[in-house]
Amino acid sequence: MEDKEIVERILAGDTEQYAEIVRRYQQIVANLTYKLCGTRLEIEEVTQQVFVELYTALPRFRFDSKLSSFIYRITVNVVCKMMNKSKRFVSSDEWETPPEQVSGDRNAEQQIIHNEQMAALRTAIGRLKDEQRTALVLYTFEDFSYNEIAEVMQCSLAKVESLIFRAKKNLAKVMRNEE
Numbered sequence: 001m002e003d004k005e006i007v008e009r010i011l012a013g014d015t016e017q018y019a020e021i022v023r024r025y026q027q028i029v030a031n032l033t034y035k036l037c038g039t040r041l042e043i044e045e046v047t048q049q050v051f052v053e054l055y056t057a058l059p060r061f062r063f064d065s066k067l068s069s070f071i072y073r074i075t076v077n078v079v080c081k082m083m084n085k086s087k088r089f090v091s092s093d094e095w096e097t098p099p100e101q102v103s104g105d106r107n108a109e110q111q112i113i114h115n116e117q118m119a120a121l122r123t124a125i126g127r128l129k130d131e132q133r134t135a136l137v138l139y140t141f142e143d144f145s146y147n148e149i150a151e152v153m154q155c156s157l158a159k160v161e162s163l164i165f166r167a168k169k170n171l172a173k174v175m176r177n178e179e
Contacts (some may be wrong), residue, residue: 003067010058024052025068026115028073035137037126048118049078072138072152080130125172132167139164 011016026047033046053074059068084085125133134153138144144152149160 004063005178007058007061007063007067011014012048021054021067026051027070028068029071032072032075032137033079036076036133037083042079042082045077046075046082049082050075067149069151075083076152080134083130085173087129120175124171127174128137128167128170132163132170135160135163136167 003021003024006017006020010021021103029047029050030043032045033050037043037046050071054071057070057074061067125136128136131153135149138149138152139146146157146160146164149164150157
């Protein structure tokens with residue numbers, strides 16, 4: 001069943017269909033949340049909040065875009081609200097590293113160095129301003145086009161270009177200072 005049909009059924013009163021939306025998009029929301037904020041506690045909390053907000057926002061969904069874009073927008077908004085509420089970024093000590101796949105091309109020492117570099121990168125990304133971090137994560141890790149990012153962030157294409165440019169510049173500056 002297509003997303004549009006499921007949403008129409010939910011809006012018509014078949015609330016049991018909402019479980020299908022959650023099933024389809026829960027992992028996507030969790031992955032984006034991890035990339036934006038990095039701790040399991042926040043991932044679970046944000047994911048729950050996203051689906052609560054999505055349920056109340058569904059009547060406003062106009063099918064002008066894909067449901068996934070609408071869900072990404074809600075996820076970004078919830079993450080930003082929660083991070084602004086806590087007024088902090090995630091340090092490398094707090095950022096929960098997912099189990100890394102040990103590459104057959106790397107020895108143990110190389111893997112440790114790689115993991116340390118990834119932790120430093122995640123910390124640096126966490127220090128970016130919310131909009132810069134969001135645009136960079138969507139572009140770099142989610143492979144969104146500038147147009148898709150503009151849709152999710154509800155801003156102009158020019159602003160997305162500027163945010164990504166500044167995010168890369170600030171990320172490089174933070175990484176240089178970490179060395």
